Amino acid sequence: MFKNQSNGLAIMSAILAAVGLVLMFSSASFGISLGNSWLMSQEDGIADTSQFMMVTETYTTAFVVSGGILFATGLLTAMLTYYCPISGC
Template sequence: MLKESIKVLGIISSLLVIVGLVLMFSSVSFGTFLGDIWLANQVEGIADTSQYMIVLETHKNNFVIAGSILFAVGVITAILTYFIYLFYGIRETTISPDNKN
C-alpha cells in the first residue's frame, strides 16, 4: 500500500512540475492569446494601446505566477516523497528465518 501511494505521489509531483514549467515558459503565448480575445471583445475592436499592453502584461504575469506555484508545489512534493520513501524504506526490515527472535 505504501509503495502504491509513493508511486502516485511521484506521478502527481512530476505532473505538477511539468505543468508549472509549461505555464511559465508559455506565458507569453497564453497571455497574448487572452489579450487578443480581450481586444476582440472591446466595442468595435478599438482600445487604447497602453491599456492593451497592461492587459497583456497582466495575463502573462498571471501565467508565470500560476506556473511558479505549481512548479514549487511539485518540487516540494517530490522532495517529501523522496524522504518518505527513504524513511520507510529503511524502517521496513524483515526478520530472516534464521533469526529466532
C-alpha cells in the first residue's frame, strides 16, 4: 500500500472512530431531544407516557447502534492500516 493511501486511511479511521464515540456517548441527549420534538409534533403536544418512552428509547438505541457501527468500522480500518504495511497484505 502506498504511503499517501495509508495516511488517508489512518485519518479516515480516526474520524470514523471519533464520530462513532461521539454518537454513542451523546446518544441519550440526542434521543431525548428527538423524543421531545416528536412529542411537540403530536396533537396538542400530548401523548401517552409509555409511547413517549418507547419513541425516546428507540431514537437513543438508533444512535448507539449507528455509533457502534461507525466506531467498529474505524477500528477495523485502523487495524488494517497498521497491519497491512507490516505483513504486506
